[in-house]
Amino acid sequence: MAGILSLIGNLFWIIFGGFWTTIEWLFAGIIMCLTIIGIPFGIAAFKIAAFTIWPFGRKIEREPTGAGKLLLNILWIFFAGWYIAIGHLLAAFIWAITIVGIPFAIQHFKMIGLAFAPFGTKIVQA
Secondary structure (H helix, E strand, O other): OHHHHHHHHHHHHHHHHHHHHHHHHHHHHHHHOOOOOOHHHHHHHHHHHHHHHOOOOEEEEEOOOOHHHHHHHHHHHHHHHHHHHHHHHHHHHHHHOOOOOHHHHHHHHHHHHHHHOOOOEEEEEO
């Protein structure tokens, strides 16, 4: 039953805004991969784009981070994280207006955290 609900939630998610936020992550990944130095950032963005297109039924787990991941997250915030976070924040506020949209708003709020710290996260099945 939970699998069917996740499927339905994900289909609604894609139709009503998840597609556009995924495009946002993919765009960031493509831009970052244009340089050799940006490739780790691009790979992280593609990983999160895969989560963004199909979020229900999966969850985010934080891994222990060291100085390297902290530095990458700080650089990420300046180069891409802030505008992706704004996109998710706006989408979350729009979805939170209706009762039916609250689960979608919650997903967007979770993704704001990813927009600020994609390094040191792992996407797993819920």
